[in-house]
Amino acid sequence: MSVPDFPPRPAAMPANAGRQPLLDVQNLRTWFHTREGVVKAVDGVSLQLEQGEILGLVGESGSGKSITGFSLMRLVDEPGRMRARRLMFDGRDLLSLSAESYRQLRGRDMAMIFQDPMMTLNPTLRVDTQMVEALRAHGRYSRKAARERALRVLDMVGIPAPAERLRAYPHQLSGGMRQRIAIAIALLNAPKLIIADEPTTALDVTIQGQILYEVQKLCQELGTALIWITHDLAIVSGLADRLAVMYAGRIVETGATADIVGAAQHPYTHGLIASIPSIRTRGGDLFQIPGSTPSLMDLPAGCPFQARCHRASDQCLADPPLEEVAPGHWVRCWHKGLQP
Ligand SMILES: Nc1ncnc2c1ncn2[C@@H]1O[C@H](COP(=O)(O)OP(=O)(O)OP(=O)(O)O)[C@@H](O)[C@H]1O
Ligand SMILES: [Mg+2]
Numbered sequence: 001m002s003v004p005d006f007p008p009r010p011a012a013m014p015a016n017a018g019r020q021p022l023l024d025v026q027n028l029r030t031w032f033h034t035r036e037g038v039v040k041a042v043d044g045v046s047l048q049l050e051q052g053e054i055l056g057l058v059g060e061s062g063s064g065k066s067i068t069g070f071s072l073m074r075l076v077d078e079p080g081r082m083r084a085r086r087l088m089f090d091g092r093d094l095l096s097l098s099a100e101s102y103r104q105l106r107g108r109d110m111a112m113i114f115q116d117p118m119m120t121l122n123p124t125l126r127v128d129t130q131m132v133e134a135l136r137a138h139g140r141y142s143r144k145a146a147r148e149r150a151l152r153v154l155d156m157v158g159i160p161a162p163a164e165r166l167r168a169y170p171h172q173l174s175g176g177m178r179q180r181i182a183i184a185i186a187l188l189n190a191p192k193l194i195i196a197d198e199p200t201t202a203l204d205v206t207i208q209g210q211i212l213y214e215v216q217k218l219c220q221e222l223g224t225a226l227i228w229i230t231h232d233l234a235i236v237s238g239l240a241d242r243l244a245v246m247y248a249g250r251i252v253e254t255g256a257t258a259d260i261v262g263a264a265q266h267p268y269t270h271g272l273i274a275s276i277p278s279i280r281t282r283g284g285d286l287f288q289i290p291g292s293t294p295s296l297m298d299l300p301a302g303c304p305f306q307a308r309c310h311r312a313s314d315q316c317l318a319d320p321p322l323e324e325v326a327p328g329h330w331v332r333c334w335h336k337g338l339q340p
Helices: 065-072 099-105 127-136 143-156 162-166 175-187 205-222 233-237 257-263 267-274
Strands: 023-033 038-049 054-058 080-083 086-089 110-113 193-197 225-230 242-247 250-256 322-326 329-332
Touching: 023 065, 038 065, 038 250, 054 065, 054 233, 065 110, 065 193, 065 225, 110 175, 127 143, 127 162, 127 175, 143 162, 143 175, 175 193, 175 205, 193 205, 205 225, 225 233, 233 242, 233 257, 242 257, 242 267, 250 257, 250 267, 257 329
Parallel strands: 054 225, 054 242, 110 193, 193 225
Antiparallel strands: 023 038, 023 080, 023 086, 242 250, 250 329, 322 329
């Protein structure tokens, strides 16, 4: 019997080629209504993704990156409530999708890789059982075909001796292996979109690099779009086509990776770039953005970065609009400019 393969997909479309994007999110808001108050974890995020495109979603801890990812997967629990003006994926309106249809969509058309692989893996089941089940839940695979497909995907993410790994329980594998298997499970059904939430931060730098390289190659080969969530701008800038910089639940700057890394205009992005260790700063003190991320419960009016920003003025007491400073490069700041 032949092994079912990844369905063929046309190569990635260039941005704005006159078609609908694969993912179109407008004004996404996910607020947690707690007893202490409302936490505006995601507060008006808009983003678009073409087929096969890689977007890096970057920001400090607590900026709302994970909740953005969870919201797109509709994995936000009470007291979280999600709203959006528009949420289109692959020509479907996700806002009107039933919980059951969403469940079908997850794992088949869009998949998430979590920071902790044990969010994906079941500790009590062997890897093969989990992979075969993940395939059979979404497609008409015989057990034998599902097993062959699992082997192939394990091989794709660079797992040596995949047949042996299939027989293992998660606790018998190293952290790097577990993470690769979680990535393999996300890839199993060849989804159109993968949301990866810091899946390599716990791994050592060499393995991180390997996994990033493999995921990037796979996305190119399969036309899979990817949202790579991280606090590490240095890592993601080698991977992503575009970057979106998030601060206090909003995207404050977004554009092609080269435009952000080479011509950032938001003081927060300047701070993130200056905090990247480089050969020049080796041995010296690393720049740190002063202060810390604000509580998302009682944000002051206006720009949420004002308290930490060396350019802040009275104007920042009003909300700055997101403005396009060059084609596809958007900045939300009253005092935007190239100079840090
Ligand atoms: N269940 C919840 N109830 C209340 N607040 C929550 C809940 N889940 C998340 N938050 C808040 O939402 C905000 C954004 O959290 P999120 O996990 O998206 O941050 P993040 O950017 O992914 O940070 P990190 O880099 O640390 O993973 C945080 O202030 C967090 O405290
Ligand atoms: Mg997170």
